[in-house]
Amino acid sequence: MTTPPDNLIQPMRLGEGATITGPRNPSREAEARDLVRPPVTDKGSLPNLRWSFADSHNRIEPGGWAREATVRELSVSTAMAGVNMRLDAGAVREMHWHKTAEWSYVLRGQARITAVDEDGHTFQDDVGEGDLWYFPPGIPHSIQGIGADGVEFLLVFDDGSFSEDSTMLISDLFARLPRDVLAKNLGWDEGALADIPDKELYIFQAAVPGPLDVDRIAGAGRVPRWFSHAMAAQEPLRFRGGTVRITDSSNFPASTRFAAALVEVEPGAMREVHWHPNSDEWQYYIEGQARMTVVSTGNSSRTFDFQAGDVGYVPVSLAHYVENTGSTTLRFLEVFTSSRYADVSLAQWVALTPHELVAANLRLSRPLLDALPARKHPVVPAQGDTGQQGRGQK
Ligand code: MN
Ligand code: MN
Numbered sequence: 001m002t003t004p005p006d007n008l009i010q011p012m013r014l015g016e017g018a019t020i021t022g023p024r025n026p027s028r029e030a031e032a033r034d035l036v037r038p039p040v041t042d043k044g045s046l047p048n049l050r051w052s053f054a055d056s057h058n059r060i061e062p063g064g065w066a067r068e069a070t071v072r073e074l075s076v077s078t079a080m081a082g083v084n085m086r087l088d089a090g091a092v093r094e095m096h097w098h099k100t101a102e103w104s105y106v107l108r109g110q111a112r113i114t115a116v117d118e119d120g121h122t123f124q125d126d127v128g129e130g131d132l133w134y135f136p137p138g139i140p141h142s143i144q145g146i147g148a149d150g151v152e153f154l155l156v157f158d159d160g161s162f163s164e165d166s167t168m169l170i171s172d173l174f175a176r177l178p179r180d181v182l183a184k185n186l187g188w189d190e191g192a193l194a195d196i197p198d199k200e201l202y203i204f205q206a207a208v209p210g211p212l213d214v215d216r217i218a219g220a221g222r223v224p225r226w227f228s229h230a231m232a233a234q235e236p237l238r239f240r241g242g243t244v245r246i247t248d249s250s251n252f253p254a255s256t257r258f259a260a261a262l263v264e265v266e267p268g269a270m271r272e273v274h275w276h277p278n279s280d281e282w283q284y285y286i287e288g289q290a291r292m293t294v295v296s297t298g299n300s301s302r303t304f305d306f307q308a309g310d311v312g313y314v315p316v317s318l319a320h321y322v323e324n325t326g327s328t329t330l331r332f333l334e335v336f337t338s339s340r341y342a343d344v345s346l347a348q349w350v351a352l353t354p355h356e357l358v359a360a361n362l363r364l365s366r367p368l369l370d371a372l373p374a375r376k377h378p379v380v381p382a383q384g385d386t387g388q389q390g391r392g393q394k
Contacts (some may be wrong), residue, residue: 009036034291034303042293044300047076049292051311053084059165061203063091064145069311071160077313079337080282081162083155084309087111087145090208094201095170097140100157103258105132105231105333107286109151112209113228115141121223126212130232130262132247134255140170141227146208154284158257158337165202172200225254231262241269242379249339259341263322265290265330268382271322273346276314279336283312286333289326295319306332319346345376 009029011017017037029036032050051074056067070081084107087093095114106127113133115123126146127133135141145151155164174182174196183190209215229252236243248259259279263271265288285306295301296318305325306312312332314320324330350358351372359366 009033011037013037014040031307032305034305039293039303042302044296044298044302046294046296046300046302048074049076049294049302049313050074050304050306051077051313053309053311056084059202063088063205064093064150064203066093066164066203068164070163074311074313076315077280077282077311078160079158079280079316080313080335081157081160082282082284082311083157083164084152085143085155085164086150086152087143087203088150088205089145089147090206091145091150091203092206093143093203095140095142096167097138098157098162098167099137100159100162101137101257102135102141103132103156103158103255103260103335104134105154105260105284106130107152107154109145109149110147111151111153112144112146112212112215113141115139115223115227117223120221122217122220123223123227124212124216125226125228127228130230131228132231132252132260133228134252134258135227136254136256144206144209154333156258156282156335169200169202171197175199223254227254229255231260236262236264237378239377239379239381240385241266241381242271244378246341248341256339257337259336259338261334261341263330263332263334263379265322265324265379266382267324267327267329268385269324270380270382272378272380273319273321274343274378275317275319276336276343277317278340278342279338280316281312281314281320282335283314283322284333284335285310285312286331288324288328288330288332290322290330290332291325292320292322343378345378347372347380348374348376 008026010019051069053067053069056069056073058065058067064087066083066085068081068083071077085093106129108129110126110128112126115135117139175198179190179193182193229247231245231247234245236245242263242265245262249256265271285308287308290306291303292306292312293301293303294314351374355366355369358364358369
């Protein structure tokens, strides 16, 4: 047998497998170690649950770009589609609407966002890193990069086949209506419409707007449920090994179709084994490295590795954990098409079921079960990180 080079991962474990001797792609294999050499517990044929925006086609326009992860990129993601978008200072994602709800998280920079609802209420706000917004289906809106370097953000839609390339755009609407109809509608002469765009703009460069107060429409009423929310500024739930911030309609009333969690996990610590009873989960990895195993019915489970810029997906009710496998803090988003955040904890289920039954079911000792905390711990610390709750001890 040939000795494999040290720097390459080989599909060998516990005396099984063999080296790869044919063509290979070491950098991609290094990003997917648990595919090249899966844990022995992986079994069966789960669909692919990982996508990297680096593998998405990029739409480049004046002042910005957009790339998406839909069912066309990640076939399992039927309930949600994601977009990663960048707008330079002044650049505008033009006035538009769509039939899906839109949930967004600002990754870097600042944006000015606007909307008008069906009752003529207005919304204008400036958002920055860690803020999010929610626009209900059909509500027209716009996004503009402001500040020194504009904005980069994430969009999530509650339909996996949705494409950001097929939205209702105001430029397209104006170009597609007969000029005399448009002029009559607005009470103008047709000549006033001589310079309107003859096709969609989608993203275009404009001047950076002045202060928000100057931009507001005088006398207009505000939307009753505000469309932006400072998610990262929320006081987190703190656990040994990490933090969780949950945003849903209970603390962000406008967000009736989306719930989300912003999770931070320290090196070696883990988002505990759990599942979601009410929605698929769409994940975005903001920083750090992770691995996730998803367990399905019929003796199947598969493990995937993630890094910043990756998308993960978990079908509703399938059990999973997310472990920090790097040396820095792992930060990721969990997004759900539900008005309320919900998860079921494996540890809590076991702790709160009669221990005699659990002991018989899993052939475990009663004292171990009796020592399990009844309180939910969404993040658990690294093994050997000894704390009061007794986790991590052999
Ligand atoms: Mn939109
Ligand atoms: Mn989850």
